[in-house]
Amino acid sequence: MRLYGVGIGPGEPDLLTLRAVNRIREADLVVVPYSSREMTLGAVRDLIAGKEYLLFNLPIRGKKEEYEKLLRRIREYDRVAYVVLGDPAFYSSFYYLASLHPPEEVVPGITSFSWCSALNKTPIVMGIETALIAPVSSGLSLCPKVDVKVLLKGDTENPLFKCGSGYFTTSVVRQGKQG
Amino acid sequence: MRLYGVGIGPGEPDLLTLRAVNRIREADLVVVPYSSREMTLGAVRDLIAGKEYLLFNLPIRGKKEEYEKLLRRIREYDRVAYVVLGDPAFYSSFYYLASLHPPEEVVPGITSFSWCSALNKTPIVMGIETALIAPVSSGLSLCPKVDVKVLLKGDTENPLFKCGSGYFTTSVVRQGKQG
Numbered sequence: 001m002r003l004y005g006v007g008i009g010p011g012e013p014d015l016l017t018l019r020a021v022n023r024i025r026e027a028d029l030v031v032v033p034y035s036s037r038e039m040t041l042g043a044v045r046d047l048i049a050g051k052e053y054l055l056f057n058l059p060i061r062g063k064k065e066e067y068e069k070l071l072r073r074i075r076e077y078d079r080v081a082y083v084v085l086g087d088p089a090f091y092s093s094f095y096y097l098a099s100l101h102p103p104e105e106v107v108p109g110i111t112s113f114s115w116c117s118a119l120n121k122t123p124i125v126m127g128i129e130t131a132l133i134a135p136v137s138s139g140l141s142l143c144p145k146v147d148v149k150v151l152l153k154g155d156t157e158n159p160l161f162k163c164g165s166g167y168f169t170t171s172v173v174r175q176g177k178q179g
Numbered sequence: 180m181r182l183y184g185v186g187i188g189p190g191e192p193d194l195l196t197l198r199a200v201n202r203i204r205e206a207d208l209v210v211v212p213y214s215s216r217e218m219t220l221g222a223v224r225d226l227i228a229g230k231e232y233l234l235f236n237l238p239i240r241g242k243k244e245e246y247e248k249l250l251r252r253i254r255e256y257d258r259v260a261y262v263v264l265g266d267p268a269f270y271s272s273f274y275y276l277a278s279l280h281p282p283e284e285v286v287p288g289i290t291s292f293s294w295c296s297a298l299n300k301t302p303i304v305m306g307i308e309t310a311l312i313a314p315v316s317s318g319l320s321l322c323p324k325v326d327v328k329v330l331l332k333g334d335t336e337n338p339l340f341k342c343g344s345g346y347f348t349t350s351v352v353r354q355g356k357q358g
Contacts, residue, residue: 018193089296108293117268118285124268130313143322
């Protein structure tokens with residue numbers, strides 16, 4: 001079984017890369033994490049029409065047994081695309097699976113913060129500025145000297161801009177302009 | 180004139196999004212920053228075949244006069260796509276132009292660090308980890324407590340992984356595993 005980790009971006013069908021489209025089309029099975037299933041299916045609906053797909057309920061804290069169980073279910077397929085909302089580089093469950101079965105390829109995706117910046121027509125950093133990328137829970141108190149904080153996985157107050165909702169909220173905060 | 184800031188990703192033609200492909204196809208004029216012209220033209224060559232394009236020599240420190248001069252040259256076109264290597268959210272000259280002429284739309288792109296992480300099949304952050312995004316010049320001494328430093332625009336020693344060359348090098352360094 002060849003395993004592909006495919007970033008599909010923020011949830012809009014035309015924000016997939018050409019490579020992501022191809023890898024999903026070529027797959028015999030598409031694995032969709034259950035937590036993001038609505039946004040994920042909304043983005044890839046046309047691509048997986050008529051194709052076999054599997055909703056995968058993400059275990060809390062990446063519990064290894066559940067990924068082993070998943071692996072046993074998908075092992076007999078030739079090409080499996082595990083689709084990831086956003087980009088696999090940032091906080092993706094894909095790498096728990098990849099630690100058990102070396103991936104054939106990882107396809108990068110548009111991150112939520114790149115998307116949110118574009119929607120707001122406002123850059124995250126310019127010149128020699130610096131940015132912290134963090135879950136909202138661990139990022140508020142860290143790195144007081146960075147210019148910008150990009151806070152994922154939850155809401156924050158007085159952002160420069162924000163996008164998404166609930167757990168999928170991304171906020172960009174300029175230091176000194178906060179709360 | 181309607182101005183589009185279009186992220187084209189790290190330089191591989193199939194890492195453009197469908198939206199980026201469309202915006203470039205629809206443009207009457209494509210502006211290509213001179214500094215990244217080889218990588219940029221390599222990525223969009225098929226899309227701009229037969230299309231009018233303009234190489235733009237980026238002024239040092241975003242000198243306003245040069246962007247005003249550019250604006251006078253492109254003003255008579257209906258749709259202008261200013262293509263950006265990587266993603267407009269991070270250190271892009273596009274926003275100097277956009278400060279003089281409000282853009283119609285900004286299209287996000289695959290960042291160099293998402294690409295580099297995918298190439299190396301290694302995530303940047305997992306769980307509740309944090310990352311600093313910084314130019315190599317300002318990032319080495321900042322934020323000693325982050326888990327990962329993503330250093331752009333130049334080389335650094337002993338990275339977890341790195342991609343690109345010269346000015347376009349992106350290095351990802353795990354704190355405590357450095358030098």
